[in-house]
Amino acid sequence: MFVDHLSLANFRTYPGLDLPLAPGLTVFVGPNGVGKTNIVEAIDWAATLGSHRVSGNGPLITTGSDQAIIRVRVNRGGQRTVLEYELNAARANRVRINRATPVRAREALGTLHTVLFSPEDLTLVKGDPSHRRRFLDDLATAMRPVLGAARSDYDRALKQRNALLKSARRSRGFSDSDRATLAVWNDQLARAGAAVMGARLQLLKALEPEVDRAYQQLTDGPKHVSLGYESSSVAPGADQEALEHFSVTDLYELMMNAFERMARHERDRGITLVGPHRDDLVIRLGDTPARGYASHGETWSTALALRLGSWYVHLADDPARGSAPVLILDDVFAELDARRRRRLAELVRQAEQVLVTAAVDEDLPAALLEDSPTVIEVEPGAVWNRAASSAEPESGPEPGSGGNQNAPQAEQP
Numbered sequence: 288m289f290v291d292h293l294s295l296a297n298f299r300t301y302p303g304l305d306l307p308l309a310p311g312l313t314v315f316v317g318p319n320g321v322g323k324t325n326i327v328e329a330i331d332w333a334a335t336l337g338s339h340r341v342s343g344n345g346p347l348i349t350t351g352s353d354q355a356i357i358r359v360r361v362n363r364g365g366q367r368t369v370l371e372y373e374l375n376a377a378r379a380n381r382v383r384i385n386r387a388t389p390v391r392a393r394e395a396l397g398t399l400h401t402v403l404f405s406p407e408d409l410t411l412v413k414g415d416p417s418h419r420r421r422f423l424d425d426l427a428t429a430m431r432p433v434l435g436a437a438r439s440d441y442d443r444a445l446k447q448r449n450a451l452l453k454s455a456r457r458s459r460g461f462s463d464s465d466r467a468t469l470a471v472w473n474d475q476l477a478r479a480g481a482a483v484m485g486a487r488l489q490l491l492k493a494l495e496p497e498v499d500r501a502y503q504q505l506t507d508g509p510k511h512v513s514l515g516y517e518s519s520s521v522a523p524g525a526d527q528e529a530l531e532h533f534s535v536t537d538l539y540e541l542m543m544n545a546f547e548r549m550a551r552h553e554r555d556r557g558i559t560l561v562g563p564h565r566d567d568l569v570i571r572l573g574d575t576p577a578r579g580y581a582s583h584g585e586t587w588s589t590a591l592a593l594r595l596g597s598w599y600v601h602l603a604d605d606p607a608r609g610s611a612p613v614l615i616l617d618d619v620f621a622e623l624d625a626r627r628r629r630r631l632a633e634l635v636r637q638a639e640q641v642l643v644t645a646a647v648d649e650d651l652p653a654a655l656l657e658d659s660p661t662v663i664e665v666e667p668g669a670v671w672n673r674a675a676s677s678a679e680p681e682s683g684p685e686p687g688s689g690g691n692q693n694a695p696q697a698e699q700p
Contacts, residue, residue: 288611290360290640291310291360291361291362292308294357297348308642312643312661314660315644316663317664322665324618329359336393339408344375358370380392396428402597404590404594424483441483452553457557480542480563487563487568491515491516498592498595505631512589516531516568522548546561549561587622613639614635621646632652633654661674
């Protein structure tokens, strides 16, 4: 699949942008801070409903506006789908699919797939467990959008359960009513949590060999990558590896038993201490954990391998023509040594569409430029195709100005 057109309104530094795209390699070139990452961030947001840089909508909406628009036209095996997202500051995001009536943004999940790598992904190896949990959940949801509902149910039940535990802690005890309510939230949290854990464990079976494959392609080193799951619901001293044989029903029982085991500790602290929100993905290089032990080069290679492994998993899950995710490399090549640059360039040439950002041409390996990529020059708020040097910058009109009719217009409240 590939994106053949992107339009933005009031997104980050772009009051308006109207940009045609093509399959193959497209390189966005410009100094740091001019808006290259904003473009690929918008495309990735359209696929994942989230930013790889910030957690909320606020920074994505141009200062002074209360809504941003991202419109992408997705070409999947010759079939085109237009997704027009409304990112709202004060209410839920919505999407128009092929200009139909707006619906919840989640309804468009699965239409566009992307795999994005950026320097921030080093936190997958070096950072706290929340980054690795999000990595697993986002990939699992991209492949099975129905998981998005289970994640929402889990977050909602967790919030309510924590509120009840905090209230009981302040009042120094549980009433009969509190106990009955807690039993309800235990059940709902365990059901949604079992679905989330089950999806993560199923994904890991497919992901581990592909991550190791990507690591070997990037390094040719003697070490191998292995992935494991560490659940907070498993009792101390019990076998974590046994989880891979658990059914969703088994995982539900595991969580319910964990709630019972940790009941006193949770009442004392006023917070839920077990569940998928406290689990971790364990990454090992050879016999040692990657976190805290991997060298700088090994950390980069491992983070890259996690993303390339994700891309391979997508391909294996849906090998049909036109189903390969869009591959996005945001300011990656400048951070790699010559050998890893060359290896990565050879690997990404397999993708139907690759979007790359770079500060200068010299950051790009020669192997990547052999395919005559489309080069887009980026300046603050404006872009243009280098091959059409006489063309005007392809920045869209101010929303509502009556300019280019292909540029998305923010709806009036």
